[in-house]
Amino acid sequence: xxxxxxxxxxxxxxxxxxxxxxxxxxxxxxxxxxxxxxxxxxxxxxxxxxxxxxxxxxxxxxxxxxxxxxxxxxxxxxxxxxxxxxxxxxxxxxxxxxxxxxxxxxxxxxxx
Amino acid sequence: xxxxxxxxxxxxxxxxxxxxxxxxxxxxxxxxxxxxxxxxxxxxxxxxxxxxxxxxxxxxxxxxxxxxxxxxxxxxxxxxxxxxxxxxxxxxxxxxxxxxxxxxxxxxxxxxxx
Numbered sequence: 001x002x003x004x005x006x007x008x009x010x011x012x013x014x015x016x017x018x019x020x021x022x023x024x025x026x027x028x029x030x031x032x033x034x035x036x037x038x039x040x041x042x043x044x045x046x047x048x049x050x051x052x053x054x055x056x057x058x059x060x061x062x063x064x065x066x067x068x069x070x071x072x073x074x075x076x077x078x079x080x081x082x083x084x085x086x087x088x089x090x091x092x093x094x095x096x097x098x099x100x101x102x103x104x105x106x107x108x109x110x111x112x
Numbered sequence: 113x114x115x116x117x118x119x120x121x122x123x124x125x126x127x128x129x130x131x132x133x134x135x136x137x138x139x140x141x142x143x144x145x146x147x148x149x150x151x152x153x154x155x156x157x158x159x160x161x162x163x164x165x166x167x168x169x170x171x172x173x174x175x176x177x178x179x180x181x182x183x184x185x186x187x188x189x190x191x192x193x194x195x196x197x198x199x200x201x202x203x204x205x206x207x208x209x210x211x212x213x214x215x216x217x218x219x220x221x222x223x224x225x226x
Contacts, residue, residue, distance in 0.1 A: 032213060043202065043217040044155060089154050098143055098206060098213045099168060102154035 006103025135203030143208035
């Protein structure tokens with residue numbers, strides 16, 4: 001089955017700096033890669049996703065890149081703000097079955 | 113309605129109790145999911161319903177029994193649970209059509225088994 005590894009497990013940045021979270025996946029058939037943000041006590045919230053026919057996608061301060069050959073994808077957050085502090089999960093999915101396999105999560109702390 | 117809702121928000125039950133968790137969505141999504149999330153861990157898939165039929169059961173113990181009465185509603189029946197089953201139970205839904213399969217999560221039910 002699919003295995004998703006996520007690094008780092010914790011990340012502390014100064015407000016205004018950039019943050020990068022990286023994930024690798026094992027199954028070359030995976031073709032959908034979402035990122036979720038989960039604040040303490042809240043639901044996971046889909047913040048951005050990318051499909052395997054696209055190399056990069058951007059939405060305001062958030063961008064995701066995908067390298068299919070190397071089987072890794074990354075989340076980039078620019079101009080970080082204290083409200084970006086949360087746990088971020090990457091995930092991978094093969095269309096058939098629509099199952100998401102999650103990475104272990106990254107706790108991002110943005111210091112004001 | 114663009115949200116997945118779950119009730120109750122919190123549930124405390126004894127090991128001999130029977131209780132049910134409820135999930136509802138009115139977005140016309142045709143896939144619904146149950147996940148279990150322990151503290152500081154990612155969500156762990158339990159069940160998938162596609163077009164109201166159980167399509168995936170991730171080897172979940174029989175003390176958890178899912179039910180999908182209609183396309184908008186998903187239940188999780190609980191019986192004879194163990195303390196280690198205490199967790200946040202998340203429901204999610206997905207359009208599951210036209211290559212769109214984003215999953216949207218409900219707020220979860222925090223379950224404590226005593």
